[in-house]
Amino acid sequence: MALEQKLSVRMSQRLVMTPSLQQAIKLLQMSKLELVEEVQQELLENPVLEEQIETEAPAERAEAERTAEPTAEATDAFGEIDYESYFQDLDSSYVPRAPREVGEELPSFEATLTNTPSLADHLLWQLGMATSDETLEQIGRAIIGNLDEDGYLRATMQEIQRLGEFPRERVEEALRLVQGFDPIGVAAHDLVECLCLQLQHLGQAGTPAETIVRCHLDKLQNRRFKELAEALTLDPEDLQAEIEIIRGLDPRPGQKYNAEKSSYVVPDVYVVRIDDEYQVMLNEDGLPRLRISPVYRRMASRGAEASADAKEYVRNKLRSAFRLIKSLEERQRTIYKVARSIVKFQGAFLDFGIERLRPLVLKDVADDIGMHESTVSRVVNNKYMHTHRGVYEMRFFFHSGISSTRGEADVSSLTVKDKIRRIISAEDPRHPLSDSAIVDLLTADGLQIARRTVAKYREELKIPSSSSRRQSFS
Numbered sequence: 001m002a003l004e005q006k007l008s009v010r011m012s013q014r015l016v017m018t019p020s021l022q023q024a025i026k027l028l029q030m031s032k033l034e035l036v037e038e039v040q041q042e043l044l045e046n047p048v049l050e051e052q053i054e055t056e057a058p059a060e061r062a063e064a065e066r067t068a069e070p071t072a073e074a075t076d077a078f079g080e081i082d083y084e085s086y087f088q089d090l091d092s093s094y095v096p097r098a099p100r101e102v103g104e105e106l107p108s109f110e111a112t113l114t115n116t117p118s119l120a121d122h123l124l125w126q127l128g129m130a131t132s133d134e135t136l137e138q139i140g141r142a143i144i145g146n147l148d149e150d151g152y153l154r155a156t157m158q159e160i161q162r163l164g165e166f167p168r169e170r171v172e173e174a175l176r177l178v179q180g181f182d183p184i185g186v187a188a189h190d191l192v193e194c195l196c197l198q199l200q201h202l203g204q205a206g207t208p209a210e211t212i213v214r215c216h217l218d219k220l221q222n223r224r225f226k227e228l229a230e231a232l233t234l235d236p237e238d239l240q241a242e243i244e245i246i247r248g249l250d251p252r253p254g255q256k257y258n259a260e261k262s263s264y265v266v267p268d269v270y271v272v273r274i275d276d277e278y279q280v281m282l283n284e285d286g287l288p289r290l291r292i293s294p295v296y297r298r299m300a301s302r303g304a305e306a307s308a309d310a311k312e313y314v315r316n317k318l319r320s321a322f323r324l325i326k327s328l329e330e331r332q333r334t335i336y337k338v339a340r341s342i343v344k345f346q347g348a349f350l351d352f353g354i355e356r357l358r359p360l361v362l363k364d365v366a367d368d369i370g371m372h373e374s375t376v377s378r379v380v381n382n383k384y385m386h387t388h389r390g391v392y393e394m395r396f397f398f399h400s401g402i403s404s405t406r407g408e409a410d411v412s413s414l415t416v417k418d419k420i421r422r423i424i425s426a427e428d429p430r431h432p433l434s435d436s437a438i439v440d441l442l443t444a445d446g447l448q449i450a451r452r453t454v455a456k457y458r459e460e461l462k463i464p465s466s467s468s469r470r471q472s473f474s
Contacts, residue, residue: 024327028334028375031382032266032287035331039288042324048296048317049324052289096281096336119151119186119257120144126181139166139174143187151186151254152194185253192217198249208232209242220246223468267386269339269394271350278350280339282332283386290325292318337369338379342397344368349397350387355419357412359401402447411447417457419445424463432469 027035043049117125127140142163146155153175160171178187184201188194195213196205204210211232212220219228220243229239270281299314345364348356362373362380369376380394399412423441427433433441435454442449463469 020323020327023323024330025378027327027331029378029381032268032283034382036286036288039290039324039328042320043288043290046317046321046324048293048314048321049290050293052291096279097284117257119147119149119254122257123147123178123181123186127178130177130181135166135170136174136177138164139171140178143175143178147187147254149254149258150252151183151188153187153189183250183253183256185250191251194251194253195246195249198253199245202245204245207242207245208234208238209245212242212246223470265384265391265393267384267391268335269383269385271339271343271385271387273350273388278343278347280336280343282336284332290321290328292321292325334371334375335379335383337371338365338376338394339385341365341368342385342394346397350389353389355415357397357399357415359412360398361400362398402449402453413457416442416447416449417461419447420454420457421461421463424458424469427469430470432466434466 027038030038043051123144124141127137127144131137131140139160142160143153143155146153146160148154157168157171157175160166160175161168175187179197181187185194185198188197192213196210199205199207199210199213212228216228216231219225219231225236225239225243229236232239232242234242266286267283270283272279272281296314296318342360342365343350345360345368346358348358362376366373366376380398383394385392385394385397396414399414402411402413402416419442420438423433423438435451435458438454438458439449439451442454458465
């Protein structure tokens with residue numbers, strides 16, 4: 001059978017991600033801080049781009065724009081770049097922007113940073129002040145190096161010994177030394193030892209409180225107070241006093257030195273009430289205003305005088321600059337549209353608070369602004385909205401709903417959680433409400449909700465069950 005080669009023409013359709021689309025998607029899902037960093041990096045790498053100075057005089061700005069325009073008679077070696085196509089949509093819709101504040105120059109961001117000492121730093125400082133014995137200090141460093149974030153020792157005595165062939169007596173001496181440091185309770189092997197160290201420091205060694213921790217901690221955790229009172233031969237009042245002492249102890253003493261750092265958010269959108277309407281304004285404070293460098297625009301108009309390599313270099317940089325400017329404008333317009341739609345749907349929340357937050361899904365906003373759900377999802381990710389009720393992540397406004405029996409619109413799950421929190425905070429501590437009782441109260445309030453849903457919402461609110469909330473010895 002003979003083989004032969006043929007040429008054939010075939011038409012097909014496929015989705016191609018252009019560089020402009022890829023960049024637009026990348027910028028859209030960035031937070032404002034990430035966007036500023038990306039723009040600053042592009043300003044460093046692309047000489048065609050430059051930041052537009054806001055304090056520039058109008059006359060100077062007009063002169064710069066005039067001199068930047070290539071003359072009609074000039075030979076344009078970059079004619080294949082269609083400047084208008086990049087900016088044809090930039091003025092199609094006005095996007096309100098929050099006014100920029102120009103004040104005195106602030107110190108650099110790096111100058112405002114401080115390092116919070118960690119648990120290890122705090123303990124090593126105390127170790128250096130507590131002993132001059134090199135061996136003891138070496139063992140102490142080994143012990144501190146094996147503490148977890150809660151302050152518990154996760155290495156055995158044998159493992160500490162093998163780190164430097166230390167005698168067991170010296171390891172035990174170093175452990176006692178570290179256990180006496182602040183915060184009290186560090187370097188314990190387990191919860192019981194941690195709490196006992198704290199009780200000893202408070203002068204409660206040998207008291208019923210220590211007996212509870214050492215022998216009856218399971219009864220305390222399961223709130224079996226009657227069995228606990230009988231085992232210790234204490235009346236309820238005395239037992240309550242011992243329990244209060246234990247409640248004042250810290251089961252994770254190292255946590256206060258390993259707390260998560262505060263994260264500061266910069267709102268992307270401001271929502272302000274003007275007369276009887278809410279207005280949306282973009283926050284562009286700190287975001288550089290970009291423009292094409294007049295020098296390179298003049299170079300583009302005199303392209304015939306440049307070498308082939310210079311032409312290609314400037315051509316590529318111009319494409320990249322136009323693409324970035326257009327993507328930034330498109331990002332801002334999209335955020336503005338989504339924010340306006342959210343304000344339209346959640347106007348009752350802005351007026352009356354959390355109890356009027358309505359159910360909302362991505363599809364509702366996508367249909368309202370004529371965009372795809374994935375685009376809306378990228379917009380609301382890591383974007384924040386400043387309102388008179390506080391600063392909220394845009395995702396906050398999207399929640400499922402619970403049906404209402406009163407013929408009203410569905411109620412947001414956040415509103416239901418707020419109702420559950422209020423019901424539980426107002427209950428009698430000696431007779432806490434069960435999940436079924438909470439269901440009955442919500443049903444009487446016009447909400448159709450299952451008991452398992454109440455249990456799920458209660459757990460998400462980190463509220464214990466009714467048996468764990470009961471404060472009674474009966």
